[in-house]
Every structure is written in C-alpha cells, then in structure tokens.
Amino acid sequence: MPRKKESTLRNCIRELRTATSGMTQQELADRVGVTRQTIVALEGGSYTPSLTLALRITKVFGKTTEAVFQLDE
C-alpha cells in the first residue's frame, strides 16, 4: 500500500536575512535565542522549528508566518 508522502516545511530565512542589511547567522541566532548551528540547520531545511521559534523569527523580519514558512506538499 503506497504511503502518503510527508509534508516538509520550506523557509526563506536565508533570503530575508541577507536582505535585512546583511544580518549574519550569529546575529539572527542571538536575536531569536538559539545557537548559530540551529540557524544553519533551519536555512538548510534539515530542521523544522517549534512554533515558538518560528514566531520569533517572523517577528524579527516583521513578516507574517506564511511569508517566511511554506508547507511543501
């Protein structure tokens, strides 16, 4: 029986970060309260953030959640 493919969460954090006056990964990490490696994992798409972290990131960029995170179905 074929299994339904799991949805993945895409994001455009890298694009927004570089567009926002060239913010570094460390600066973003410090502002949202995580390590730089977590930002690397987020930008690489290998880590799905918690709702709290996702909301903190969208707040930094002043965007809506849908503008930063998209469900890839």
Added chain:
Amino acid sequence: MNAMEKVAWTELVVCVTAVASVTLLLPWLGDRATTGFALLGLMVFSTLFIRRRGNRVVVDERDREIERKATSIGVSSAWMTLFLVLIAATMWSGYSHVDAVPIRFLNWLIWIQFAICYGVKGLVAVIMYRRQHAA
C-alpha cells in the same frame, strides 16, 4: 560544532575507550577487568562544554530534541540488552540445571548496560547532528 555535539562526542569516545580498555585488560585481570569501566566517569568533564559564556545561547530547542531522542534510544538499548541477557541466562539455567547466577555475572551486566546506554546515546546524537549538518 556546538556545545551539545561536543558532549555527544565525549560520551561516545569515553564509552568506546572504556570498552576497549576492559577488553584489553580481560586476559590479564579476568573479572577484575571491570575496573576499566571506571573510565566512564570521565564523562563528567563533558559538562565543561555547556558552561554559559556571556549572553550567548549554549543549548537550544534543537539540542534538547536531539538529546531527548538519543537518551530514549540509549535507555531502550540498555533495557533490551538486560532483557536479552536475562532470557539467555534463564535458558542457560534451564539447560544446565544451575539455579543461580554468580554475582560477577551481574557486575558485568550492570557495567555493560551502563556503557551501552551512554555509548548508544552518544552515537545517535552524533549521527543526528551529522545528518543535519550534511543536509
């Protein structure tokens, strides 16, 4: 490499070193080779990596998630080892008509379980960090 990844590597390396030293000591010391498991105590020093430096975050939600999954798999592995060894001991007891196990057998079992728990935990955490970095 972040702080928790260093902790995972420390746990893995210490466990492998302890098991290797016990294996090397076994021909000379016999059952007393379990003293080599004392090296597992070196894992205490891994806490040095998670000291807070300034206002920078050292451990975050991703680390906690990996730690939780790795601990779960490590503890499950240790329990599974216990069950399988006890089943084997019970079967051996029924086969050989010996109704008791020596205390040294339990001593080995406890130390091996301890090493498996932390070794598997460290290995799983290292693999999870490597996978996320590679993606």
